[in-house]
Amino acid sequence: MLEAIKSYFETIPSLHRALILAGGISFFWIIETAIPLFKFEYNKPKHAALNIFFTFTTIVINFGFALLMVKASDTVVANGWGLLQIVKMPLVFEFLIGIMLMDLIGAYLVHMIEHKVKFLWKFHMVHHADVFVDTTTANRHHPGESVIRAVFAILAVVVLGTPMWMVFLYQSASVVLAQFNHANIFIPKWFDKTFGLIIVSPNMHRVHHHVTRPQTDSNYGNIFSFWDRLFHTYDASSMDQIKYGLDVLDNSKHGDVGYQLNVPFNKNIKSDY
Numbered sequence: 357m358l359e360a361i362k363s364y365f366e367t368i369p370s371l372h373r374a375l376i377l378a379g380g381i382s383f384f385w386i387i388e389t390a391i392p393l394f395k396f397e398y399n400k401p402k403h404a405a406l407n408i409f410f411t412f413t414t415i416v417i418n419f420g421f422a423l424l425m426v427k428a429s430d431t432v433v434a435n436g437w438g439l440l441q442i443v444k445m446p447l448v449f450e451f452l453i454g455i456m457l458m459d460l461i462g463a464y465l466v467h468m469i470e471h472k473v474k475f476l477w478k479f480h481m482v483h484h485a486d487v488f489v490d491t492t493t494a495n496r497h498h499p500g501e502s503v504i505r506a507v508f509a510i511l512a513v514v515v516l517g518t519p520m521w522m523v524f525l526y527q528s529a530s531v532v533l534a535q536f537n538h539a540n541i542f543i544p545k546w547f548d549k550t551f552g553l554i555i556v557s558p559n560m561h562r563v564h565h566h567v568t569r570p571q572t573d574s575n576y577g578n579i580f581s582f583w584d585r586l587f588h589t590y591d592a593s594s595m596d597q598i599k600y601g602l603d604v605l606d607n608s609k610h611g612d613v614g615y616q617l618n619v620p621f622n623k624n625i626k627s628d629y
Contacts, residue, residue: 438517
């Protein structure tokens, strides 16, 4: 089974990766329309338009970094550098440990740093500016933040010695899980008490999108929820306390592309903690 997965992702066509992205958005769009948690009074396609715009800017930036990613992966594998190359292990353990550590460095760590470094936080604000968090919010990232995350993804590849098949697998899983944990869908409590101990659920990630701290500075995980528990950044605030947006922004302009693009450079927007 794992050999088949490895073989597939070693040669995965770009079209398939695009279909995973589009398929995830389409699937969770349908589910959140059928069983929403919050009944938003908004024009869903209009709301999605800005988030899809940022999705495309992220795709363009990631395409630009793709050559560096491939070069980094090929180099570390060829020279035996990085944890996964130094410590030889069966494929099943390589798979599990590789995906977990890619998520730790390429998602949890960079996300937490974005909240702690003021310059980076102002780029990340655009993601938090959405007042109607749904599955399209998952890919709402300022182009500057997309660059930051691409750099950390390459760093993860170098540190871990990650082969490209695992990079493609991780990126595909990361996209789908992000779409899931941003989706505006009702999730029963039993899910968080079972599967939620391993993967990030929408209930867990909604807390992160609360309008004020300390909730905003919690629940950084993307695929695996246990990183937040391990590093004491987990917050289990009740859903009835959650309000989306960001208290330091003009939330009436959550859909204004010009305002959002200028957020990192707007000196009138506070970034104090």
